[in-house]
Amino acid sequence: MKGPLALFDTFAPKESCLPRAYQGSMQRHATGGDLRLLHLAFHLSPATHDLWNFLMTEEERLKDLRRSGMAIIGALKDLGTIPVLVNAYQNAVAFYPDGAWWLPCFKEQRTNLLPVAEALGAGEGLCPVRAMLAAFELGCHFPIPDLLFCSTGAICDDFKALAQRLVERGHPIHFWEMPHVREAQADEASLELASGLRVPRLLCDIVTDELRAIARKLSEHTDEILDEEKLCSAIRRSNRVRRLLARIRASALPSLERLVCEMMAIHYCSDYELCEAVLSRVAEEAETLTPDPRLKPVFWVNPVADVRVMNFLEEAGGRLCGTDFMFGHALSPLEETGDPFDTLARMALSDPMAGTTRARMKICLEEAKRCGAKGIIVSRIPGASHCAFEASMLASLSDLPLLEIEVSSLTDNYAPALMTRLQGFMEA
Amino acid sequence: MKKLAVLSNVLPDAWFEGQGITLVREAECARHLPVTLRSGTCSYLAFLPALLAEVDGLVLTTCCDQMRHAAEWLDAADRVFLFNVPSTLHQERLLEAEKTRLMRWIAQLALRSNRQQESDARVCDVRTQGSAFANTASASANRTTADKTADRQQDTRQVADHGRIALGVIGGHFCGDRQQVEQFFAQRGVSLSLWGCEGGESVGDVAQRPNDAFYEHLKTVVTQRHLAGLIVVRTTWCDLWRLACVRLHEVLNVPVLEWVMDGQNHGQPFPDSSSRTRLEAFCELLQAERQEAP
Numbered sequence: 088m089k090g091p092l093a094l095f096d097t098f099a100p101k102e103s104c105l106p107r108a109y110q111g112s113m114q115r116h117a118t119g120g121d122l123r124l125l126h127l128a129f130h131l132s133p134a135t136h137d138l139w140n141f142l143m144t145e146e147e148r149l150k151d152l153r154r155s156g157m158a159i160i161g162a163l164k165d166l167g168t169i170p171v172l173v174n175a176y177q178n179a180v181a182f183y184p185d186g187a188w189w190l191p192c193f194k195e196q197r198t199n200l201l202p203v204a205e206a207l208g209a210g211e212g213l214c215p216v217r218a219m220l221a222a223f224e225l226g227c228h229f230p231i232p233d234l235l236f237c238s239t240g241a242i243c244d245d246f247k248a249l250a251q252r253l254v255e256r257g258h259p260i261h262f263w264e265m266p267h268v269r270e271a272q273a274d275e276a277s278l279e280l281a282s283g284l285r286v287p288r289l290l291c292d293i294v295t296d297e298l299r300a301i302a303r304k305l306s307e308h309t310d311e312i313l314d315e316e317k318l319c320s321a322i323r324r325s326n327r328v329r330r331l332l333a334r335i336r337a338s339a340l341p342s343l344e345r346l347v348c349e350m351m352a353i354h355y356c357s358d359y360e361l362c363e364a365v366l367s368r369v370a371e372e373a374e375t376l377t378p379d380p381r382l383k384p385v386f387w388v389n390p391v392a393d394v395r396v397m398n399f400l401e402e403a404g405g406r407l408c409g410t411d412f413m414f415g416h417a418l419s420p421l422e423e424t425g426d427p428f429d430t431l432a433r434m435a436l437s438d439p440m441a442g443t444t445r446a447r448m449k450i451c452l453e454e455a456k457r458c459g460a461k462g463i464i465v466s467r468i469p470g471a472s473h474c475a476f477e478a479s480m481l482a483s484l485s486d487l488p489l490l491e492i493e494v495s496s497l498t499d500n501y502a503p504a505l506m507t508r509l510q511g512f513m514e515a
Numbered sequence: 516m517k518k519l520a521v522l523s524n525v526l527p528d529a530w531f532e533g534q535g536i537t538l539v540r541e542a543e544c545a546r547h548l549p550v551t552l553r554s555g556t557c558s559y560l561a562f563l564p565a566l567l568a569e570v571d572g573l574v575l576t577t578c579c580d581q582m583r584h585a586a587e588w589l590d591a592a593d594r595v596f597l598f599n600v601p602s603t604l605h606q607e608r609l610l611e612a613e614k615t616r617l618m619r620w621i622a623q624l625a626l627r628s629n630r631q632q633e634s635d636a637r638v639c640d641v642r643t644q645g646s647a648f649a650n651t652a653s654a655s656a657n658r659t660t661a662d663k664t665a666d667r668q669q670d671t672r673q674v675a676d677h678g679r680i681a682l683g684v685i686g687g688h689f690c691g692d693r694q695q696v697e698q699f700f701a702q703r704g705v706s707l708s709l710w711g712c713e714g715g716e717s718v719g720d721v722a723q724r725p726n727d728a729f730y731e732h733l734k735t736v737v738t739q740r741h742l743a744g745l746i747v748v749r750t751t752w753c754d755l756w757r758l759a760c761v762r763l764h765e766v767l768n769v770p771v772l773e774w775v776m777d778g779q780n781h782g783q784p785f786p787d788s789s790s791r792t793r794l795e796a797f798c799e800l801l802q803a804e805r806q807e808a809p
Contacts (some may be wrong), residue, residue: 152575208761239724240602244580248604248758250728255762262724264603272616289612396697455537467555472580474755475555476588 089128089319089341089401092117104364108151116143122195128398130341134368138459141365142347145357146188149230152180152357158309162354164246165265165505167417168435169236170354172302175321182232183354185246187219190228191496192393195266198210200225201496207252212447214245214471215392223258234308235260241267241441244472248505261304263297264436266290268442280437281419287426294432302428311499315385318427324359326420328352331366333418338373340409343362343397348391350411352417371504383513386406386455386487388477391494396466396505399498403509409458415439448481462512487506488515517625517674520566522688523576524717525600530614534621541714542566544778545692546607546783557581558750558777559688563589572624574617576600579687579755596620635800679704680801681741685711685718685733686748687756690778695785703798708740712748721755729759730766737767744770744801746794750777770804 096112103110113136117124121143129135153159158179162169170181191200192215203221205211222228235248239262254260268286272276276288302313328351335348348369349369355362378384382401386409391397400407416437422430439447455463465481467474478491490512520539521531531538542562549561560581567573568588575582576598586597593759598617662731682705684696688732689712697707718736719729725778737745747763749756772793780787 097807174585208758220722234540237724240585241577241599242580244754247580247722247724248754251724252758254725254727255765262603264601264606265610266601266609267583267597267599269597269599273591287611287612293606363543429723444584470555470752470754472555472752473584475553476583476584477751479553480587482678 089130089398090131092124095129095131095136095139098133098161099136099160099281103133103137103140103141104138104368105144105361105505109140109148111140112138112418113139113143114412115432120197121193122197123193123393126195127343127395127402132372135344138318138344138347138369141211141356141358141361145233146229149180149182149357149363150338153230155167158234159232160231160305161235163235163250163260164242165236165238165439166414167353167436168298168431168438171321171325171421171431171434172298172318174324174355175313175317176305176309176311178311179305180185180357181190181354182229182357182438184219184222184229184232184235186350187218187228188392188496190218190222190392191215192395196497200228207256209249209252212470213249214243214248214468217249218298218496219250220252220256223253224256227463232259232309235303235362236304237262238265239263240265245470259435261301262500264293265297265438265441266293266457268436268438272405276407279434280433281511282437282446282450284442291429294435295426296426298428298431300436308490315427319423320432322421322427323428324363324422326423327361328355328359328366329418329420331363331370335366336418337412338370339376339378339406340369341388341397342400343405344369344396345437346394346397346412347408349414349418350390350410353414364461371502378406378408382406383461384459385513386451386458386460387412387466388451388463388481389413389474391466392468392496393494394438395502396494396498399506399509400464401501403506404513405464405509408460409454411439411447411454413440415450444473444476444480445484448484450485451481452485455485462489462490462515464509465489465491466511467493469493475493488512498499516570518528518569519572519574519621519624520570521574522713523574523578523598523600524713524715525576525578526574526598526617530617531621534618535625536571536621536797539566539570541688543692543713544690544781545695546613548627549781555752557585557688557752558690560585560588561778562690567591567594572596574598578602578614578720579753581752594624596688600720600722602722604723622754641766668806679706680743680798680805681706681708682801683707683709683711683737683740683742683745684743685709685747686774687721687753689711690750690776691785699786699794700798701745701801703795705798705801708742709736709745721759726759730762733763737769741759742769743805744772744797746772746774748774748776751775770800 160173160179160181161184162181173179173181200218200221203224204217209217209220237260269288277285278288279285306313351362381484383405385405388411390412406412416434465478482489518538519536544562547565549563549566552561572594574596575586577583577601586595590594599613717733747760764771
């Protein structure tokens with residue numbers, strides 16, 4: 088059952104798993120400026136009320152963590168690898184500044200983020216993650232991290248350009264090499280990733296070295312020595328979250344909440360322990376839900392800049408049965424034995440965005456068929472350098488119906504057209 | 516002699532010396548027919564299928580994400596090589612390993628092409644058929660790659676006539692005809708003292724992170740060449756050069772103009788009306804600044 092914000096608040100849990108400071112009415116976030124909440128339909132349950140409160144209190148929690156002496160480590164672009172490493176340190180917490188791409192949506196553009204980004208040169212031709220540049224510049228949407236790490240190499244040009252701009256605006260970044268992932272040639276030393284792809288051993292060695300260098304920097308900054316057991320423990324903790332997310336992904340949890348849950352995989356929304364507690368409750372509840380037979384199961388490619396589009400999907404007669412929100416490597420289980428740096432390097436190399444579009448789309452198609460999708464929706468991110476190639480590649484591989492849409496930070500202006508397209512696809 | 520197109524200045528001419536190949540450094544956008552692209556795609560990619568039809572092999576790099584994806588978009592795995600260029604400065608071994616892989620691929624490409632030619636000698640090869648481009652390439656093949664590198668630097672310096680305003684043009688891949696650009700500026704009393712787009716003189720790697728050295732190098736070049744202004748060319752969807760241009764505005768003490776050039780007016784007189792207005796205004800600005808200079 089879904090309902091608006093006011094009704095959602097009547098489902099606030101009597102025994103929340105969040106500390107008291109982060110509990111309370113969801114309407115307070117809307118009053119505080121997150122106006123998009125007023126236009127969303129929420130899955131009405133205490134567990135998802137906690138989930139949303141957890142998401143919306145990230146800035147407060149980060150400030151509290153800083154006051155308690157924790158170092159805030161910004162992990163840019165890698166979508167999940169560095170946060171596992173950071174979480175091995177007792178006095179550091181991983182934060183994902185790229186998440187600022189949702190700020191223009193949640194604030195319904197009543198923020199000067201995009202104009203500020205534009206003034207810094209990052210205009211409309213770039214993906215909405217340009218809001219991050221402005222958030223750093225304004226310093227009012229999240230605490231500026233103590234250290235910044237950013238993967239570079241096989242990443243989208245938008246982010247590569249924006250990260251350099253951050254450096255130019257006075258935010259030093261430790262860049263680490265994320266090489267393009269290709270299939271190993273017959274005469275190359277190689278290893279097999281969890282996906283079955285054989286990649287050159289050299290790539291893994293390079294990423295392992297990069298991760299060790301990051302660990303040294305983190306140790307210097309936190310004054311804490313990282314031993315193998317600590318990192319193995321962080322990997323095991325990460326796997327616990329991944330197992331919870333696997334349960335949620337297999338459930339009939341509505342699309343909007345599913346998107347929010349999956350996003351937790353990237354950096355545990357800046358608090359691993361709370362994240363696990365929140366997701367445990369969501370998973371328990373989600374497993375009791377049954378799919379609405381009237382809704383057509385679809386596989387969704389790419390995250391949406393406007394979260395309301397997840398509501399649109401269900402309004403149009405669809406539901407998510409599978410997703411590729413660009414970070415499959417943050418969802419699949421990690422090896423718990425062996426060299427933990429090697430494990431993390433393999434995780435990084437499994438980043439679907441670092442390889443070929445063909446490899447990613449083949450996995451999407453296999454996954455779509457496995458989860459019974461009746462169609463695939465490719466949601467373009469405006470300006471993103473990878474999006475121009477995805478739908479055409481998928482069309483060349485797929486025998487499932489395919490719809491390509493573009494979702495900007497706020498879709499209100501073209502919502503009727505978007506709904507018509509979604510409805511047409513669902514009815515076909 | 517095999518013809519190899521290498522579309523990134525990050526891979527120097529010297530690497531290809533003694534390989535028995537003719538090196539092509541850019542698509543001829545004025546001559547090659549563009550294909551229709553999906554929205555959001557770098558305009559230069561439109562010219563790559565025609566270029567690929569004329570060469571034995573094509574080398575792209577990961578310096579640019581669109582080129583990275585173009586390598587598979589071209590759907591000719593045996594004739595397109597994607598070179599994994601490290602984006603950081605500290606991964607020399609990746610560069611070395613990729614160089615070795617490239618040289619092996621070139622050797623295989625040459626063997627493949629030889630076999631193909633032997634078995635198919637009578638078939639008219641459309642890739643080399645009667646084009647002025649092929650003749651030029653063939654004539655230049657007798658010269659060393661070091662000569663050609665020097666040429667590429669000299670080309671732009673020679674046109675810096677005495678008394679004319681010196682201008683630099685840098686950027687990514689240029690979707691037009693460089694000679695037309697030179698003529699356009701020459702008619703307005705401006706000479707190109709630096710042609711630093713892909714295929715021209717190397718001005719460093721805009722994709723390197725961090726990128727301070729790139730800007731420092733350009734500051735030096737502008738001073739040493741006495742450039743009065745700099746034009747940064749990019750295609751609509753080129754994010755790297757878009758923000759590099761913003762930075763160049765900040766760090767250079769000469770006027771900088773951003774020129775978005777998509778080659779959309781293929782076959783039409785150069786430049787299109789909007790480009791003409793911008794470029795003429797920029798020339799006038801440079802002339803005015805010179806007159807005002809003490």
